[in-house]
Amino acid sequence: MASDTKIKTYHFLPNKYGLELLLDIGRIETLNHFVLDDTLHQLSFYEILFIEEGAGTFTLDENKVLITPRTIIFTSPGQVRRWEIKEKVKGYILFFEKDFLHLFFSDELFLYRFQYFHQYTSPPEMNISETSFEKCRELLYGIEQEFGHLQNDSSHLIRSLLYQLLVILNRYYAGIYHVQRDTYVHPDFYRFRSLLEKQFMKDRSVEAYSKILNISAGFLNKICRQYSGQSAQQMIHYKLISEIKKQLHQNKSAKEISYELGFSDPSNFNRFFKNITGNTPQQYRKNI
Template sequence: MEPVTKIKTYHFLPCKYGLELLLDIGRIETLNHFVLDSTLHQLSFYEILFIEKGAGTFTLDENKIPITPGTTIFTSPGQVRCWEIKEKVEGYTLFFDKDFLYLFFSDELFLYRFQYFHQYSFPTGMKIPEVSFQKCMNLLHEIEGEFGQLQNDSGHLIRSVLYQLLVILNRYYASVYHIQGDTYVHPDFYRFRSLLENSFINDRTVEAYTRILNVSPGFLNKICRQFSGLSAQQMIHHKLISEIKKELYQNKSAKEIAYGFGFSDPSNFNRFFKKLTGSTPQQYRKSL
């Protein structure tokens, strides 16, 4: 049996600046301990990367995102990632703990309102026009400037600029991928997205989620298609495939993964995986 691949997890340091501040910003090329190589790793917090220079690829779960100037990449907690650098990468990383926004807005679903986080069906990177990219840079410089003169109310100012940046990026993202960019759909859709992240191990059927949400399957499918273009079952399957691929990264056997995710036997697991991805688990593992 092949050795298990260890995926290192990095956590947020809330008191790096003395007072608790659940957001940080830095230059990709100079930030201490920033992983910028082929080492497999994951974060327990959110991050947005703004690429100004460089070439190569950034792999997020199984998706390879080309690194080019003007590219913005969105990562959610728990995604497996690594870099393949061909030309030196320069730019900004902006990262924050979910509570930086949740506690202020008193809305645990807040970050699920943005299309680019916890995304299964569309890319989590985009290249935007130079003028739009520069608009994002201006907001980043405003946040960076506040870190140079931190005060007791700096958290509020930084949070307001971050909120503006997130909304602008959501509009750009919706425009690039031709999807709905309005951050308000139905609250039950955001609750469903949140449940997919937090209750997925125990609940993998549409019926389980409709019972929790107290809605009909037809209604859940309607709001899922409205915002994501996918049915509720398709969203569950995309999440399941994403979790299976993380297990394949770690060289677990198909049998172990199959029974761990509740498949009746490895052959059913193999058929399911191939139907949704076009390759068998073994073929996928070899391609990594």
């Protein structure tokens, strides 16, 4: 991994094994240069952590996750993280670039089909049974073994194992949190989720997104309620609140955040935050 200044951003190193691979796997306790301290940092790629042993907390944006055995943590690109470890953490770490799957499936929305990525209303983690955890570990071991003996067709086998793992994890996650499983979901809902990640800084209205998607605002609200339980405007607001909380964790002032996110003045920013969370930004910062 390579890093930038400010909040450190770690980027994927695709040529680590001599040929370009957009996925890697390792043991948390032995992986060189893996950040396991309390410095704020973020990744430009996807990561899944499989905790076997350890204690402490892992903060992801505004979410504080307890580190316990059989906990699985999902992180999406750009989320701000921090470890606070009380007992040594052991387990697997799996990380990959979106193109490892996107290019193969010719579907730029592929990773939005899994409920645990790009998530800002449901938890970014789950704790599963020993039997379920062992099923994941078998697939992880298969990926690890293939990395130990790379061949020209290894990327295909690794991709198939990763796909199995992502689908199984999606089933577990949907069962625990009672969210929509990917049987059939209207593609415009995924397109909206993808657009929201890219456009939320400048587009705040349902009409703006419905225009880009070339569908009516009413239809966009209908599919959002059907597949997320929230209106399109609520999803926009929750995404914005998630970003504000992330920036409050970075000790930015409310005034600085309000102008950065395009609010007309800090009082409107404070009112928006309090209407949705019940606290002012200052109260929220004090609580954390």
